[in-house]
Amino acid sequence: MADIILKTEGLTKHYGGVHALTNANFEIRKGEHVAIMGDNGAGKSTFVRQITAVEQRTSGKITFDGKEVAFEGPLDAREAGIETVFQTLALADHLDVSDNLFLGREKILFKLGPFSILDYKGMREATRAALQKTGVKIPNFRNTIQNMSGGQRQCVAIARTATFHSKLTIMDEPTAALGVQETAQVENIVRTLKEAGEPLILISHNMRQVMDLCDRIVVFRRGQIVANLKKEETDGQDVVAYITGAKTQPEYAEAAA
């Protein structure tokens, strides 16, 4: 089907003898917001790391935007259009906001191989525009990340993914460490993405948030997908039952056994 943006078939990852992820079959359509839930160590982050090629999968097939892909590293995945906010924020503490936004894909004033001259002005202007677009308020984006609060850092990380026209955005627990107001701001950014029709995979432990923001919930347990639930057809209790292992959807029963 043409409107499937990402599809994984039999995605598997072993760390030595540990089967962190087994035979994960997953798909997400254009414009769809899908939540991934599951207990700690259920394989959620591992799943994301295989898609974004931060790690190389043990086996399985990934189809992105209609083509089978084998990314060699996160830059490959990013160039193909997958933007990720990682659980560990992936920001450089001693650099400022616009440096971080453009880390690894700096705007260049004058091309000179590795010694290409940076276009600071262009990057700052683009940063200002990006922060406005996403509604992120940061008092001074010339400030270095180390002097910022957890919420501000998170907003920078999310603004980074929202700045670049991505085909798929992935957020790994974006509000885990945030206060009420900060969480609301992050959720607003997510809604902006939804309005713009940009697909999103959201990893979260927050049931209210998931029910608020997502169309579909995929539950991981012990490295396997055990449920694929439409939001309208489920509720919090039901999802918890899948997470804890009280329930397993029939089509996944064999895998979870």
Next chain:
Amino acid sequence: MAETTHGIGGLKYDHSKRERPQELNVFIALILIVAVFEGLGFWLMGQSFLFDSGDRFDSIFNEARLQIIILQVAIIGIIAIGVTQVILTGGIDLSSGSIVGAAAMIAMSFAQVAEVNGFPNPKGIFIEQGWVDLPVIVPIAVGLACGVVAGGINGALVAYTKIPPFIATLGMMVTARGVAKWWSKGQPISFPTESYSKLGAGMTPVVIFLALAVLFHLILRYTVYGKHTYAIGSNEAAARMSGINVARHKVMVYTIAGVLASVAAIVLSSKNLTAQSGMGVMYELDAIAMAVIGGISLQGGRGSVIGTVIGALIFGVIISGFTFLRLDAYYQEMVKGAIIVGAVVLDQWRQNKGGKT
């Protein structure tokens, strides 16, 4: 405009409370140290440390002493620039002193004259092969190539075998010193061509040091290379996830450090008109000390070449100051050690204070 936009939770940002740049702190330290020596000078010696007190010069400064201060740190300063960018990535380079030794020996052996006072060069290494009286570009190219090879090996070891930089460069430190001794079986190599001997004559080391300092300041501040150097030292995992080729970048950083060490080797051997296998012993530690005194954080990501240059000047002022006060060289070393430790303690303390969020 002291306060601007409201942030998350209505936070305000006060521009006047901005952190003071690290370089300024280091510069203030330099001024304080000079002031201490001035005070001690008037008290103990009855003369000024840096100012012209005997009316010997045209300006108000004691020009001779200023020249000595900068000249004696220039060569190690060149190494310190390279070491600075290595430390910025969170690494360390212990091999630069030995690379100076090896590169000086090898470069010098291609810079020799055929005849000294009408006799064949008594120290000639390549007389049989006829590799004497070569154009000056040959020893320069050979010397720089030594730096590329040694630095490249350092970088490859750090980047691809993932052994700690301390161990990788410690290995190179021992190996390169071995090469320096083996090259001429321990014999000094002397009698360079006239053009080679000009490379380090007079104040040229200072000119080269300052030119390289400006160049690397610009590179670290305004190029992709510089940005990635800071990013790797600041958060290596983040740099990798942002798509920076961390391994390749580290190889570049260590290679450039090796090249700068070999530049120092060429300048030093030219200045001394001879190369010996023991050249550059302990230079790596002096270079690291200059960087650390200049505010380069050993944890990476913090500091600048300007800091290192001021660190080098502090270094020079202290050595000169002790000589000026006619204190023994033994005391210099003791105090040098204390200053290095003190600088790191200060850095640690600052990090802890600044790291709270």
